[in-house]
Structures are given as structure tokens and as C-alpha cells.
Amino acid sequence: MTRTIEVVHSTNKKPKPNADNIAFGKYFSDHMFVMDYSEEKGWYDPRIVPYAPITLEPSAMIFHYGQTVFEGLKAYRTPDDRILLFRPEKNFRRLNLSSERISIPAIDEELALVALKKLIEVEKEWVPALEGNSLYIRPFIIATEPNINLTPANSYQFMMILSPVGSYYKEGIKPVGIYVEDEYTRAVKGGTGTAKTAGNYAAAYKAQERATEKGYSQVLWLDGVEKKFIEEVGSMNVFFKVNGEVITPELNGSILEGVTRMSIIELLKDWGVPVIERRISLEEIYQAYDRGELEEAFGTGTAAVISPVGELNWGQRNMVINNREMGELSRKLYDTLTGIQTGKIEDRYNWTVEV
């Protein structure tokens, strides 16, 4: 890595939000990482600069044709005051896979990691110390070319911004109610479901609105083809424990490959718990429930790590899972993963990267 990353320090430091009650996504630190792309230069001018607005032409392609990808990961402060990232190389890998799907040029993943570490170093005071809090990292790329011709852009900007976030479980972990969405579709094979790209997210709001109206926390997405097979829960991957075995939908071309998902599968394998990635029909889950074999269900993602499912509603059919309590395996996975992330448990997997 010979490229130098210029740092321009902010002279106008913002106050930090109250650690006890930080609303997600509203506060941003004093600096950000920026790198530009042009056809002539490739990715150039990687730099850390004061957090500031972006100025774009109204014709900038991001506003018209949706060429944009993003990632989400966190920096955690350990009890002995070190700062850890959790498998950040997986996020930059996925960012490039997302980019490939919508014709955005790949970034140098190693450079991105070096840049992120440097950014966090500059912003180390923004990594919260309070248990459960963390510094959320949002890398993203936007097409900036001012041109409304329908073609991949020839200029882009890659940015990383940082947002301190509170605990996802301020009042303890409470299993959530999930509503099975059978009208709206999140993604389909051949579409963009495997890419973390903006269009997938706005498309999910209508279904979420309906779930909220009906008193549920999230939707369970079925496949877009037969509307029979389980894909994701909200913006999380999903796991079920049935008769001692853990199952999760296979990476079928429409599911996002979560870093938490990947880590859970690796943990379970290491623990000798049977875990299988395969196609799972909703009917199968209901049958397991009727037989009394559905032991646990949980969503997985960067924000919640593990989000236990206490209820699953599909029209007239309703399941209450594990008496609406967090299951033993869900708890063990949560404690282990968050323990490793925050440096409270030894990281035998080399997942964490110290800043």
C-alpha cells in the first residue's frame, strides 16, 4: 500500500450525543473519508476531510438511475479501551460484489481497510464507551456524472461516514413479532437481491408499513417466484432451530450474504451444532411448529446481531415460538458474537481487527 491518505483536520468539533439515548442514524462524526473515480484516473485522491455536505448537479446519475451501493459495520470499544472492527474485509469484499452487479468500478479493498482504520483513529473519541453502544460505519459509493443518458456513469465518489449508535437492546432482548409478507417481493433471482444497493431498501417500505399497521415489528420475505420459500426477515438473514438442527436459507441469488450470517454458521460448525443452508418453505416451518419441533427462530444482522422471533404470523396461521422467550442457542450466539466484537471474549477466529 503505497498510496497516502491525506488528512485535513476539522477545526470545528461537534458535541457528542448523550450516550444514554442515541437515536440511530442522526449523528455523524467530525470527519469522513472520500475518494473519487474518473475513467481516466481510476479511483484517486483518497482523503480524510471534515464532515461536510456533498454538492452535485441535478443531473448527477445517482438521482436518476440508482447506481449506488453501501455497507454497514461497527467499531466497538473494548473494556481495556482498544477499538475493534468486526471482519471489515468482508464488508469491503461485499461492497465490490454489490458494485459489480450494478456496473460500478471496484475499489481497492485493502486501501479501503487502511483508510477506515485511519479514519477511526482520527475519530477515536467518537467510539462510545458505554456498554452496547458502538460507532456505526457507513461506506457508500454514488454515481456523480452529470448526465441523464441511461448508461453506467464515468465518475463516482466513495465515502465513509461514521455515526455513534446506542444499544439495539436498551431494555433487554425481547423477541419480536414477524408478519409474513405475501404480496410485495424483496428480490428475485437475476435481480439485485444479493447486492447492497439503495433500490432494494426503499422497495421494502410498503411491506414494513403494513407489518407495523398490523402490530408486527418486521416482515418475513418469501421468494419472488413461488411465494413459498423463506428469504429474509426485514433487512436481516434468518435462522430456525428445528429438532436440534439449525437451518437457514441458502444463498440462492436473491438473498444478501450477511457477515453476521456467515459468522453464525462458522460458530455453529465450530461448536458441532448441525447447521444446514438450504431452501426452506414456510409450510415446512409451520409443520415443524405443529409437531412441536420448532425450537428457536432468529434474524441476524449488523444492527441487532441476533433478533429472536417470538411470533410468526401468516394470515390465519400464527406461531408463538419458544413462548416468546429468547432461546438458549440464540442467547449463546448473541453472547459469543457480541463478546468477540467488544473484546470481552477471546477471538479464536481472528475476526476482529484492532484500530
Next chain:
Amino acid sequence: MTRTIEVVHSTNKKPKPNADNIAFGKYFSDHMFVMDYSEEKGWYDPRIVPYAPITLEPSAMIFHYGQTVFEGLKAYRTPDDRILLFRPEKNFRRLNLSSERISIPAIDEELALVALKKLIEVEKEWVPALEGNSLYIRPFIIATEPNINLTPANSYQFMMILSPVGSYYKEGIKPVGIYVEDEYTRAVKGGTGTAKTAGNYAAAYKAQERATEKGYSQVLWLDGVEKKFIEEVGSMNVFFKVNGEVITPELNGSILEGVTRMSIIELLKDWGVPVIERRISLEEIYQAYDRGELEEAFGTGTAAVISPVGELNWGQRNMVINNREMGELSRKLYDTLTGIQTGKIEDRYNWTVEV
């Protein structure tokens, strides 16, 4: 309409591009229309102002979750120097339908039309006089709230920008070669295919790249479920003339309802030409071809109006349609529609709106 639209005139007029050779989407006029939305005020402050960059926080929702919709229509200069819009109310209607799908608040369609007419009036010198040229109009809405929480935004901006464009057919109408895309999917029922939203467009670049590599102009999209039924061609609707009857895919929940499509159906009905909207399999088209009954095929959209298909390629199967010549009906539809749009033919349908 009691709301007044403030006009701030530009003091710095740009030169107009050379009318003989205008690249699509690169030139923009001196003014634009802007209107803001907040939860408290609703849509407010409609105004025509000098064309200028947009400044947004890096956390603005448009950059992360894709809440954005757009439209495309044109203003034409008639031989007797009037300026006409073609069914603009249909575009604003569709803009609101698109917005509804991704949880953007509706605009006042009447106000939008008043604003557009006023904007074109201010920019009347930007409506090209050269035959075939026109002024492309791009209305669009973006989510502006600075917040990366995954939820619909509470602030938006609606804009209309204007771009002079050259003739789509500078060298005469030449039927194009189309490649059947059977891996990538444009849209699926329950997704966002019926909405004109950014995410749908970047998602189509990979397929277009492949078509280009193989020497074809556009892709033909199949349905995302069975990969058997015809949906669209590139970003156009598609029609086939089989044994004297015109068929086009029905509005099935994944196809965009084109204003040109709608107008063609109305014209054909008025002319007494049988026209049917229904599910159409690709296999059926190949069989009609083999029987010698496939007479014409064409895409329809605002840019090209009619784009005749001269060749359709599906792996080993290839069809050359009407000897790669523009069909008689395609020609009549093109001449009639462009004639009405440019005021050369009497508008018996009340489709045009004079500025």
C-alpha cells in the same frame, strides 16, 4: 390553483448546443423548477430558479435507501412556432403512482403541470426548432432527510430540469437487433417494476452490457418468475403484429405503463386494428415466426416513440423480422404520433397541451 410559483431569473445564460448534433442528457437549460416537502408543511415553496447544483448531507437518504422517482417527457416546437407537451398529465399521474410504491408523498398533479408550463415558458428559447429535436423534461423527486435510519424520509425535493435533445433517428429509422435476456431479471410482481424508480435502471446495466457485447442494441426482458413471458424491451414497452392482430404484454404488476404504449393502443382501437393486451410467451412469438405470421415487432417509449425490431435473438434461435425493415403499421404509428406531438397532424384526441 392559488399557489403562486415564484420565478428567479438567471443572469448568466448558457450557450445552446449545436442543433445538428446534441448528445442526449448532457445539456441543461438555464432554469429549473424546485419544490420542497417537510412533514410539517407538506409540499411547499414551488419556484423556478436558475439551474444550479444541489447540496445535500452525505447522510441524505437518497444516497442510501433509494427513495427516488422520475419521469420523462418532451416539449416540441410546431412548424407554426407553438410549443406542445404530449399528455403531460399522464406523466404526473404516473409519478405519483411511482411515489406511492416507495412511500414518497404525492405531489399536486395540477400544480406540477402549471409549474411545467411556466418553466417551459421561461425557457422557450431552449425548445429546439430543428425537425426531430425537442426539449426533454426530467421531473424527479429525491429523499433529502439526513438520516440513515431505514425508514421513509420526512423531507423531499421535487425538481424539473430541461435538456435539449437531438433526433433519435438522425440517419433514418433503422430496425434494431434485440437479445433475449434469460439470466438477469428486470422486475417481478410485488417488486418495483411498475414504478419509475432509480433502482430499476442501474439493475439493468449488466444485461445491456451483455447485449452490447453480443452486438445487439437492447435486451428483451422475460418475466422474473417463469422466464417464459415477454415483459419489455430495454426501457420500452413492446408490441408484436401477428397475422393482422397487434398484441402487447398486459399490465401484470411488473411492467411500466408507458404513455406511448397507452397512446398506441388508443390509436389502434380508433383505427379499428385489433389490439390485445395479454400474457405473451416468447415461444408463442417464435411459433408465429415459424408459421410466417409475425409481421412486425416494435418497442415504444418517449425517446424513440417507435423502435422497430429487426432481429430477435434467443440463444440458438434467431428471427429476422420483416426483412429488417420498418413495417407499414409501425411507420403509420410513428408518423401519426410524432405528427400529433409536433403539431403537424390535427390532434383529434386532445393529447397535446400548448404552453
